[in-house]
Amino acid sequence: GPKVLQIPSHQIIDMGQMVTLNCDPVSNHLYFYWYKQILGQQMEFLVNFYNGKVMEKSKLFKDQFSVERPDGSYFTLKIQPTALEDSAVYFCASSLSQGGTEVFFGKGTRLTVV
Amino acid sequence: QQQVRQSPQSLTVWEGETAILNCSYENSAFDYFPWYQQFPGEGPALLISILSVSDKKEDGRFTIFFNKREKKLSLHIADSQPGDSATYFCAANGSSGNKLIFGIGTLLSVKP
Numbered sequence: 001g002p003k004v005l006q007i008p009s010h011q012i013i014d015m016g017q018m019v020t021l022n023c024d025p026v027s028n029h030l031y032f033y034w035y036k037q038i039l040g041q042q043m044e045f046l047v048n049f050y051n052g053k054v055m056e057k058s059k060l061f062k063d064q065f066s067v068e069r070p071d072g073s074y075f076t077l078k079i080q081p082t083a084l085e086d087s088a089v090y091f092c093a094s095s096l097s098q099g100g101t102e103v104f105f106g107k108g109t110r111l112t113v114v
Numbered sequence: 115q116q117q118v119r120q121s122p123q124s125l126t127v128w129e130g131e132t133a134i135l136n137c138s139y140e141n142s143a144f145d146y147f148p149w150y151q152q153f154p155g156e157g158p159a160l161l162i163s164i165l166s167v168s169d170k171k172e173d174g175r176f177t178i179f180f181n182k183r184e185k186k187l188s189l190h191i192a193d194s195q196p197g198d199s200a201t202y203f204c205a206a207n208g209s210s211g212n213k214l215i216f217g218i219g220t221l222l223s224v225k226p
Binding site: 004006031033035041042043044045048050055056058091098099100102103104105106107108 | 146148156157158160163165203207211212213215217218219
């Protein structure tokens with residue numbers, strides 16, 4: 001089936017440093033998402049992105065977070081500066097349309113901030 | 115505020131039994147309910163979904179029962195197999211929405 005690829009699978013970073021998580025969405029998809037999952041807890045919506053713009057973001061999407069997808073390249077989540085509480089698994093997802101349509105998830109990037 | 119609730123948090127069944135996973139929601143605007151299966155170290159994968167206009171959806175051993183009036187749904191896994199052992203997430207979205215709201219998940223263990 002369609003694949004969402006996430007790079008890297010693991011990232012360890014010092015608190016205060018910048019990190020960029022990369023996502024290669026399904027090729028013909030138009031809507032892109034980032035979710036955050038802390039170990040043993042539920043998946044929480046961070047942000048969605050369409051046509052070059054953030055459509056909606058949650059309160060978890062702090063000012064230190066930003067997303068972009070320059071000209072069909074990777075869809076990225078940048079955190080600058082990182083904080084200890086940013087340690088989690090970040091899942092990228094994409095879908096062809098919105099509403100009741102299948103959303104495909106990547107395998108996640110495990111971010112550890114030390 | 116927990117918009118999507120799941121129970122139980124963990125469930126153990128024997129191979130061949132039917133596992134029943136429960137989900138409830140609060141927002142009447144939700145009308146699309148996918149169930150995702152997640153194995154350790156993997157991303158969630160869509161298992162089966164239902165729209166609120168239906169009260170039942172079957173796909174092989176997996177069946178969703180949906181009660182719009184009570185805002186409840188359940189996932190039944192018939193003839194459970196050890197390979198079904200995973201975490202199952204109930205999620206919800208509105209037809210004009212573009213974010214999934216997830217429950218906390220049910221960790222299913224199927225014993226041979």
